[in-house]
Amino acid sequence: MQRYFIELSYAGTNYHGWQIQPNAITVQELLNKALSTLLRQPVETIGCGRTDTGVHATQYFAHFDMNIMDHRPWTMDKKRLNALLPYDIAVKRIFEVHPDAHSRFDAVKRSYEYHIHFHKDPFLHNRSWLLRDMPNLQLMNQAAAMIMQYSDFSSFSKSNTQVKTNNCKIVNAEWQQTSTGIVFKISADRFLRNMVRAIVGTLMMVGRKEIGPEDVRTIIESKKRSNAGTSVPACGLYLTEVVYETLNTKS
Incomplete structure (x- = not known):
């Protein structure tokens, strides 16, 4: 074989x-x-x-x-x-x-992007989440920076998943503006089920000023999924990179 x-x-x-x-x-x-x-x-x-x-x-x-x-x-x-x-x-x-x-x-890092646009565009249908109003990007990036200070992400995990630990090491989490809207980029050694969509949903609450950036700490430390934001639609989420220290290629 x-x-x-x-x-x-x-x-x-x-x-x-x-x-x-x-x-x-x-x-x-x-x-x-x-x-x-x-x-x-x-x-x-x-x-x-x-x-x-x-x-x-x-x-x-x-x-x-x-x-x-x-x-x-x-x-x-x-x-x-x-x-x-x-x-x-x-x-x-x-x-x-x-x-x-x-x-x-053998994968040591995975990266995801979540795309959001604000004007109707048939070429972005099912490829990005269409929103009416622009959220506060500065506040969302403040909250995203706090997320990187934690390792237990039970608050952002789908319930009843068969994993040994909810710990992940996030090495990057930031919002950027694009030509069509905004994008959230996040990288970690591993991700829990539904984790990125739950994080984006929570950060959107910050961007809409429904909660403050510091409230994200309370949500993470509670380790309760019910305290975090709702999961955003799947259409905007992309797995963009999987990194291996070595692909152990046969010579």
């Missing part, structure tokens, strides 16, 4: 997230089917993390194993693989790695 990493991107509008689930179309399901057809053997991928329904990924990694006894060079042609995938899933590269390389556990 040989292990491969696959780098891809996808628009999540038409999918119930990355991970296979019953009675729903997911990115992982379609990728597995396309790889199995191309390689003429059953293939099951393992992704670098979960994305929720409607969430996009400009960079995503997964790994899979295949029996190389009948391996032919053309079987790893990404053009052939892309031809088997729908228009909104695109494979960028496929490469060999050592058998112990893992797309999820």
Whole structure:
């Protein structure tokens, strides 16, 4: 058996997230089917993390194993693989790695962006969150800076998730203006389910002056999801980068 990493991107509008689930179309399901057809053997991928329904990924990694006894060079042609995938899933590269390389556990940093725009734009529909009023960016950045001082983010985690810890190390969290609106950029070693959308929802409360920046401390320290803001729509969220110290590429 040989292990491969696959780098891809996808628009999540038409999918119930990355991970296979019953009675729903997911990115992982379609990728597995396309790889199995191309390689003429059953293939099951393992992704670098979960994305929720409607969430996009400009960079995503997964790994899979295949029996190389009948391996032919053309079987790893990404053009052939892309031809088997729908228009909104695109494979960028496929490469060999050592058998112990893992797309999820070997990742040391992940980055997300959340996009917001303020004027109706058909080209941003399902790709960004449309709001009427501009929030106070300065106040939101004050609150975002406070978030980086903490490690336990139970207040921003979806309930009843099967994780051993709610601790994450956030290394960047900031709002920036763009040509079409504003974007929130955040990077950490790991993220909890629904975490980024809950953080954005809470920071939007600050930006609308419903709470003050210092109130975010109280919310985090309470470790209660009910105290934080509501989760913002999935359409504006993008997984933009997954970083590995080494991809443990086979030489």
